[in-house]
Amino acid sequence: MTNSITIFDTTLRDGTQGEGISLTAEDKVKIALKLDSLGVHYIEGGNPGSNGKDIEFFRRIRQMNLTSKLTAFGSTRRKNSVCEQDINLKHLTESGAQAATLVGKTWDFHVHTALQTTLEENLAMIQESLAYVRSRGMEALFDAEHFFDGYKANPDYALATLAKAKEAGAEWIVLCDTNGGTLPTEIHEIVSRVVSAIDAPIGIHTHNDCELAVANTLAAVAAGARQVQGTINGYGERCGNANLCSILPNLQLKMGYRAVRDDQLKMLTSVARYVSELANAHLPVNQPYVGNAAFAHKGGIHVSAILKDSKTYEHIPPELVGNKQRVLVSELAGQSNILSKAQEIGLDVNAEQLKSREVIDRIKELEHQGYQFEGADASLELLLRDAYGDTQQVFTVESFKMIVEKTAAGMLSEAIVKINVGGQQVYTVAEGNGPVNALDNALRKALVQFYPDINHIHLTDYKVRVLGGKDATAAKVRVLMESTDFKDTWNTVGVSSNVIEASWEALVDSIRYALLGMVKKNDVESETPRESLGLVNF
Known part of the structure; x- marks a missing residue:
């Protein structure tokens, strides 16, 4: 047969x-x-x-x-x-x-x-x-x-x-x-x-x-x-x-x-996700073989083992079906999770450093407050880079103000943003279709003169989840944002009892993450010293 x-x-x-x-x-x-x-x-x-x-x-x-x-x-x-x-x-x-x-x-x-x-x-x-x-x-x-x-x-x-x-x-x-x-x-x-x-x-x-x-x-x-x-x-x-x-x-x-053919089987994950996009149907993260979590590892013991040999907790190499291994970082993370994630983004981390334990404790503290880094890869990367001294602060936020006004024509949202870029203070005002859109427009307006490529960044998804509904309108909320430059996609998170502040936090992380890639690209392509660009380490 x-x-x-x-x-x-x-x-x-x-x-x-x-x-x-x-x-x-x-x-x-x-x-x-x-x-x-x-x-x-x-x-x-x-x-x-x-x-x-x-x-x-x-x-x-x-x-x-x-x-x-x-x-x-x-x-x-x-x-x-x-x-x-x-x-x-x-x-x-x-x-x-x-x-x-x-x-x-x-x-x-x-x-x-x-x-x-x-x-x-x-x-x-x-x-x-x-x-x-x-x-x-x-x-x-x-x-x-x-x-x-x-x-x-x-x-x-x-x-x-x-x-x-x-x-x-x-x-x-x-x-x-x-x-x-x-x-x-x-x-x-x-x-x-x-x-x-x-x-x-x-x-x-x-x-x-x-x-x-x-x-x-x-x-x-x-x-x-x-x-x-x-x-x-x-x-x-x-x-x-x-x-x-x-x-x-x-x-x-x-x-x-x-x-x-084997090379066709490696297309399986991309085909599954392509069809789900055209069908406008959510692909379950835990779908076997092709789901985003199919080869994701969260428990510290699991991560420690897969770093030695992935067969310890993976029934097949994920590449055979076009998927990839992921290490999640959360309140359940151990030192192995942090080391694996840091190495994944190119940080030189010594396993003996106390810094890893400090980072784990910080993540656990933040997740206790309502943050969730499993679905916010960019915010997690920024946190790790900050902790290990690998982030450049391309801008600092001095203040922002929101004005929301009900007029005969409808709701009007206006944002006033004051930031500092390399010692230069920038003050901008922008309107938007809602407070978050106004803040987004104002921040981009302030930064575009320094980073024109910021115009290529777009918000593709925005989710708000209420944490602790018993507090009613005073409850904390978690905001998850997905952004893209049409080449890559990244996710950021913000948490606050004020939905505007939570959104602002996720928005700033999204822009910081995008600019981090632009600055690194400029550093490679230019011999201009970092200090002359006004970029300093955290």
């Missing part, structure tokens, strides 16, 4: 049926190109007979030179009709796709209740529809809907539907756990029986209603299935589909099967 596994991606069809997932035709084209580069064998683009968006997608994507097989989705013909008069089959065969997936009923309960037809007519619908697709020069795949429920209720009839699909020339017969309620032991047993009874290539399509879609898929492969269907990040109806971002590395790195 071959160890090669065929990957069938249905993100663009089944994945879009997930709540909150909506993709434009342009989004679908972009994702299809990413999936093609990942090396999946089939890309199911949608149902060309169901909506204009899918019709546009198929029109545009067939102009691309995909390596993957473009696949259209549809149903078997309507009961008591002929394929030639079925409008959905007509659209499917005219889509330009190389392959067609037809879904058909295999559970006698569904035949009687949903289709309201006879078992014999359902068999004819399966056989004639697949034969029709084949006669139009398309590869045919049969999605055996509700197969596992159908098999448990009436195994003879469920197997008869598969036999009709094979008779019609289906290249793949895909067993679907449509309700997602089957257990891995059942999947393995039933797939094993099907592989013995049906002489045709078998695939598996599972849903995650019991959080078992990945486990069920792997059980099916172990029983002889050789095509795996799923979606990127597990998107799909109800609780989602089988997650290819877990299935691919499990198959390839754990079970010894081959699905994509």
Whole structure:
């Protein structure tokens, strides 16, 4: 039996049926190109007979030179009709796709209740529809809907539907756990029986209603299935589909099967994050393999061990799936965390220095006050550089003032900022769409004459969390800011019982971090002494 596994991606069809997932035709084209580069064998683009968006997608994507097989989705013909008069089959065969997936009923309960037809007519619908697709020069795949429920209720009839699909020339017969309620032991047993009874290539399509879609898929492969269907990040109806971002590395790195090239597997993390961005869906930080925390280490004992050998707390090298190891620094941090983080940013830190213990104590004190450095990498780096004397103070804040006025035209926010840059006092005033935006505009206005590149920095996310809600409007708040220069992204944090002060703290850290990179770049490119630029160490 071959160890090669065929990957069938249905993100663009089944994945879009997930709540909150909506993709434009342009989004679908972009994702299809990413999936093609990942090396999946089939890309199911949608149902060309169901909506204009899918019709546009198929029109545009067939102009691309995909390596993957473009696949259209549809149903078997309507009961008591002929394929030639079925409008959905007509659209499917005219889509330009190389392959067609037809879904058909295999559970006698569904035949009687949903289709309201006879078992014999359902068999004819399966056989004639697949034969029709084949006669139009398309590869045919049969999605055996509700197969596992159908098999448990009436195994003879469920197997008869598969036999009709094979008779019609289906290249793949895909067993679907449509309700997602089957257990891995059942999947393995039933797939094993099907592989013995049906002489045709078998695939598996599972849903995650019991959080078992990945486990069920792997059980099916172990029983002889050789095509795996799923979606990127597990998107799909109800609780989602089988997650290819877990299935691919499990198959390839754990079970010894081959699905994509090693260099393509290294693209997995970037593809997962790209699809989540286009789908406007949050990628869970703890998602296996591709999540931001999948290889993150927080406990001091863990960090101490991975510094000696990463295998102590990592089941695979994260680079195999395009991810990376991260060391988190928090109130749970030990000296190893600090040393690892300091070394990561290029600080020369001696493990025997008492400074590391002082930094740990400072971080614990700040986190007790409400700071959180796990999600504020830039603020943490500034704290470490300050502690080890590696930061240049490119500007100091002397004062700022906020004026918020309600006028007939609406709310008006005005910020007055006074800073010192290299001994030169700068005083600026700026308006904004709210207090934080006004402060941001005023600070940039003060600094742009010294650092023109500051215009390339933009705030991309702003979160406020109330700490200790029992204090009501007097409660402390934590502000997290995400900024970018369109090359890099960084996060900063501020905490105060005054939301403006917390925002200002995170904003100043963001600008300081950006300017730190500009100053270091200037130092490398220029021989001008640091002192002549007015830059001094903290």
